[in-house]
Amino acid sequence: MENPRLTFATPTVIVGDKSLVSLVAHELAHSWSGNLVTFATDKDAWLNEGTTTYVQSRITEALYGRDMADMEEVIDRDELEQEYKTLRPELQRLSLKPGTLADPDDQSSATVYTKGAWFLEFLEKRFGRDVFDPWLKGYFDHFAFQSITTAQFRDYLKTTLIDKHPNVVTMQEVDQWLYEPGIPGNAPQVESAKFATVNAARIAWQGSGQLPAKAVTDAWTTQEWVHFLETMPATLKPEQLAQLDAAYHFTGTANGEIAMRWYPLAERSGYTAAREEMGKFLEKVGRRKLILPIYKALVATPDGLAFAEQVFAKARPGMHPITAGSVQAILDAAKAQATPAAAAP
Numbered sequence: 001m002e003n004p005r006l007t008f009a010t011p012t013v014i015v016g017d018k019s020l021v022s023l024v025a026h027e028l029a030h031s032w033s034g035n036l037v038t039f040a041t042d043k044d045a046w047l048n049e050g051t052t053t054y055v056q057s058r059i060t061e062a063l064y065g066r067d068m069a070d071m072e073e074v075i076d077r078d079e080l081e082q083e084y085k086t087l088r089p090e091l092q093r094l095s096l097k098p099g100t101l102a103d104p105d106d107q108s109s110a111t112v113y114t115k116g117a118w119f120l121e122f123l124e125k126r127f128g129r130d131v132f133d134p135w136l137k138g139y140f141d142h143f144a145f146q147s148i149t150t151a152q153f154r155d156y157l158k159t160t161l162i163d164k165h166p167n168v169v170t171m172q173e174v175d176q177w178l179y180e181p182g183i184p185g186n187a188p189q190v191e192s193a194k195f196a197t198v199n200a201a202r203i204a205w206q207g208s209g210q211l212p213a214k215a216v217t218d219a220w221t222t223q224e225w226v227h228f229l230e231t232m233p234a235t236l237k238p239e240q241l242a243q244l245d246a247a248y249h250f251t252g253t254a255n256g257e258i259a260m261r262w263y264p265l266a267e268r269s270g271y272t273a274a275r276e277e278m279g280k281f282l283e284k285v286g287r288r289k290l291i292l293p294i295y296k297a298l299v300a301t302p303d304g305l306a307f308a309e310q311v312f313a314k315a316r317p318g319m320h321p322i323t324a325g326s327v328q329a330i331l332d333a334a335k336a337q338a339t340p341a342a343a344a345p
């Protein structure tokens with residue numbers, strides 16, 4: 001969480017290989033996008049988070065190279081694609097219509113963070129950094145210490161960038177990004193060479209049971225492990241999970257980005273050997289993004305739901321109220337579905 005001149009950082013970003021430090025870049029970038037130029041209403045949240053995520057990616061690229069920035073973009077965009085399969089179209093607009101949100105916490109992170117950053121990358125790619133970078137600096141200067149709406153952003157973009165460099169981007173294209181659901185067909189695509197290696201390793205393992213060479217996986221960062229797990233089928237055989245666990249010790253990992261993908265896979269696949277450590281993780285970690293996917297996987301079975309309720313009862317007193325509310329909602333929805341008759345008044 002960014003505060004002007006004082007970032008509060010979750011310890012879950014410290015995983016031993018500096019692979020999650022882009023969150024630090026993100027919070028620091030908020031000094032400009034968010035704290036210097038601020039969104040005026042909760043319908044314009046992308047102005048804070050999308051811009052910040054874009055700047056974060058540029059910092060990651062400058063510090064760790066394009067490979068790392070590409071991997072992070074692929075992970076974010078895969079997540080968006082997944083979320084957009086079921087997300088209400090009105091929540092896929094960068095600029096929300098009045099009345100869309102009953103609660104500001106109901107925003108789609110995929111839209112606000114990922115689509116917002118993607119839009120700016122679209123502009124950057126079209127205009128080139130020579131033009132776009134000074135423009136972005138000018139934007140921060142122009143609106144410094146103000147709260148602005150998407151409409152103000154759009155007007156400024158039109159007069160200072162679009163109109164000044166004719167035939168590069170049309171306002172129609174801009175408006176599609178701002179006011180339409182989904183991702184426009186002209187969005188720049190990103191491919192990660194490093195993930196191609198991960199895909200090949202995963203496919204080979206699925207076919208033959210042969211794990212990749214240790215020399216290969218020893219060089220993998222969190223991002224590669226995340227992609228390795230995320231691109232697995234929805235369920236595996238418990239013995240396949242046991243094999244992965246013996247080689248990579250996913251169960252009990254201190255890395256929340258891996259845990260939030262491994263435990264749901266284990267739960268869906270009936271690999272109960274992971275339960276005990278999963279419970280410890282859920283008791284210890286309070287970061288919403290890391291624990292909600294695990295609770296969602298748990299509540300899919302009556303046995304998992306009972307386990308989730310037990311763990312939540314212990315974890316709740318230490319939780320942030322927004323997180324506790326989100327977990328409670330997942331449990332309530334699962335219980336209502338399990339006993340539809342009992343839920344009726």
Ligand SMILES: [Zn+2]
Nearest residue numbers: 026030049052
């Ligand atoms: Zn942020």
